[in-house]
Amino acid sequence: MKQIETNLILGDCREELKKLKTNSIDLIFTSPPYADSRTNTYGGIPPEKYVAWFLPISKELLRVLKPSGTFVLNIKEKVVSGERHTYVIELILEMRKQGWLWTEEFIWHKKNSYPGKWPNRFRDSWERLLQFNKSRQFHMYQEEVMVPMGEWAEKRLKNLSATDKVRDPSRVGSGFGKKIANWIGREKAYPSNVLHLATETRNKNHSAVFPQDLPEWFIKLFTKKGDWVLDPFMGSGTTALISQKMGRNSIGFEILPQYFTVAQKNVKPELEASPAQMALLEGKGKYAATKSK
Amino acid sequence: MKQIETNLILGDCREELKKLKTNSIDLIFTSPPYADSRTNTYGGIPPEKYVAWFLPISKELLRVLKPSGTFVLNIKEKVVSGERHTYVIELILEMRKQGWLWTEEFIWHKKNSYPGKWPNRFRDSWERLLQFNKSRQFHMYQEEVMVPMGEWAEKRLKNLSATDKVRDPSRVGSGFGKKIANWIGREKAYPSNVLHLATETRNKNHSAVFPQDLPEWFIKLFTKKGDWVLDPFMGSGTTALISQKMGRNSIGFEILPQYFTVAQKNVKPELEASPAQMALLEGKGKYAATKSK
DNA sequence: GTTCCGCATGAATCGATAG
DNA sequence: ACTATCGATTCATGCGGAA
Numbered sequence: 001m002k003q004i005e006t007n008l009i010l011g012d013c014r015e016e017l018k019k020l021k022t023n024s025i026d027l028i029f030t031s032p033p034y035a036d037s038r039t040n041t042y043g044g045i046p047p048e049k050y051v052a053w054f055l056p057i058s059k060e061l062l063r064v065l066k067p068s069g070t071f072v073l074n075i076k077e078k079v080v081s082g083e084r085h086t087y088v089i090e091l092i093l094e095m096r097k098q099g100w101l102w103t104e105e106f107i108w109h110k111k112n113s114y115p116g117k118w119p120n121r122f123r124d125s126w127e128r129l130l131q132f133n134k135s136r137q138f139h140m141y142q143e144e145v146m147v148p149m150g151e152w153a154e155k156r157l158k159n160l161s162a163t164d165k166v167r168d169p170s171r172v173g174s175g176f177g178k179k180i181a182n183w184i185g186r187e188k189a190y191p192s193n194v195l196h197l198a199t200e201t202r203n204k205n206h207s208a209v210f211p212q213d214l215p216e217w218f219i220k221l222f223t224k225k226g227d228w229v230l231d232p233f234m235g236s237g238t239t240a241l242i243s244q245k246m247g248r249n250s251i252g253f254e255i256l257p258q259y260f261t262v263a264q265k266n267v268k269p270e271l272e273a274s275p276a277q278m279a280l281l282e283g284k285g286k287y288a289a290t291k292s293k
Numbered sequence: 294m295k296q297i298e299t300n301l302i303l304g305d306c307r308e309e310l311k312k313l314k315t316n317s318i319d320l321i322f323t324s325p326p327y328a329d330s331r332t333n334t335y336g337g338i339p340p341e342k343y344v345a346w347f348l349p350i351s352k353e354l355l356r357v358l359k360p361s362g363t364f365v366l367n368i369k370e371k372v373v374s375g376e377r378h379t380y381v382i383e384l385i386l387e388m389r390k391q392g393w394l395w396t397e398e399f400i401w402h403k404k405n406s407y408p409g410k411w412p413n414r415f416r417d418s419w420e421r422l423l424q425f426n427k428s429r430q431f432h433m434y435q436e437e438v439m440v441p442m443g444e445w446a447e448k449r450l451k452n453l454s455a456t457d458k459v460r461d462p463s464r465v466g467s468g469f470g471k472k473i474a475n476w477i478g479r480e481k482a483y484p485s486n487v488l489h490l491a492t493e494t495r496n497k498n499h500s501a502v503f504p505q506d507l508p509e510w511f512i513k514l515f516t517k518k519g520d521w522v523l524d525p526f527m528g529s530g531t532t533a534l535i536s537q538k539m540g541r542n543s544i545g546f547e548i549l550p551q552y553f554t555v556a557q558k559n560v561k562p563e564l565e566a567s568p569a570q571m572a573l574l575e576g577k578g579k580y581a582a583t584k585s586k
Numbered sequence: 587g588t589t590c591c592g593c594a595t596g597a598a599t600c601g602a603t604a605g
Numbered sequence: 606a607c608t609a610t611c612g613a614t615t616c617a618t619g620c621g622g623a624a
Binding site: 081082083084086089090092093096101102103104105107109116117119120121122123124125126136138140142190191192193194 | 374375376377379382383385386389394395396397398400402406410412413414415416417418419429431433435483484485486487
């Protein structure tokens, strides 16, 4: 019986990260506070100071990540006086100087953001998911995110046989369009680097920045059960919750008490009463939870 | 009766651009040769030299563009030894130093991207469409690219039903459905900054890099009839052809004779026999065509 | 003359093999 | 050891030949 740990820490990740062991984390998935937003958190970093603010953090992240691990950064530059700001692309360049490899840029195409109107631009319906690695030999479990052909697909195939030649771009699973006719004889299909997921609208109690599907997809892709997942800007704890559900150990930091409380509520219900264990933490966090499995 | 000009020039854009008048172009839409590709054309620029190669060109483009005009650059970085290369984001930073405003980044989500399976990455199915401007007061005709409401709602509902079948049935009726209801009754919706189009594979004689829909969309969005469109890397002349069809004047440069010939064939059939006029060209191109309208 | 199936092929990338 | 070339991978699309 393995122990799965879900460690939620109330604190500033700039401090808390120092307590983590070197080469201990398999996946870092996070959505840091965007420039000038979440003004209470980390003081609302102005765009021009964003890179300088983030670099010490990314340096620590580089330290705690295993050589085989991956860092996925969900971020999007804001518009400043009519222009897209350059802090994100500058950050990429600076992180490479720190030693990070910029392996890939995934696009999260937000499905259900609905129309808005500005004089100079359209609705922003995508965000970057930057994949960084410590070495070229990182772990990737591609089969885990393949879109399975379930009963649903087989039913469709039977019905299609009559009217099949209508090439119907349907959305399945993680949101990757597949032509049904091509699925014949295959069980699974590989995705691409564009993720077409809806934004989360369900739960109003947490300020979900991203839908649960997003961390889930990357956790499946880059970790196996028992691995360690870190979210230094946990927010309401989506990453930790999903990690727990999927049998991964996790650590999450959140500086703001009100978010931290929500995160605790999200994670706690699934816990057994058992003593906290924080194997990777050299110091002690203010909250720790352990789930037996 | 307005005269619409379609000027196809065989030559190196680095030379030909110098012959264009300052502040004369309303829209520049182009897809330059990507690093190391189209090796016959412009010699296949190595990634590390790409920025230095492009900057003199973008400087000239800045000169010929009207203050109210827009420059749309279709580009994607290639993978070099396991990493996304940084020449595209470096180019953005350098172009801003030249005086360009980086207004927006559209995503072209390619429906049919090149297949392939690799151990460390998935299929690359998107490209950047970088929007640069000379001033914040650029012309934008948003109504021209509005999507008919019926289609939009239908798509959304279709996605929902698919999601419903595969995943979580509970969230359909309550949350998201209502939001759609808010938009029913309107006739048109604004698009977003993600374009979901298939690549063009039709014509064997031309290496159609982008589908006709792509330049068409930006020509509608950023120009009106009688405006001037420029494509310094014309290729087989898609941009020029679409400009002509839509009643815009255009100028296209192509360095490689075989592409140029295809471009001529594409454009010529729609011309009346009439004397060439090249109002904006101070020098003389090797081919010019005029279409009465 | 339609409809239908098979097939070639592309802004690709990796890894093995060859010089 | 380093670079250059080649084969395998595998999907949406249009074309051509077949029913």
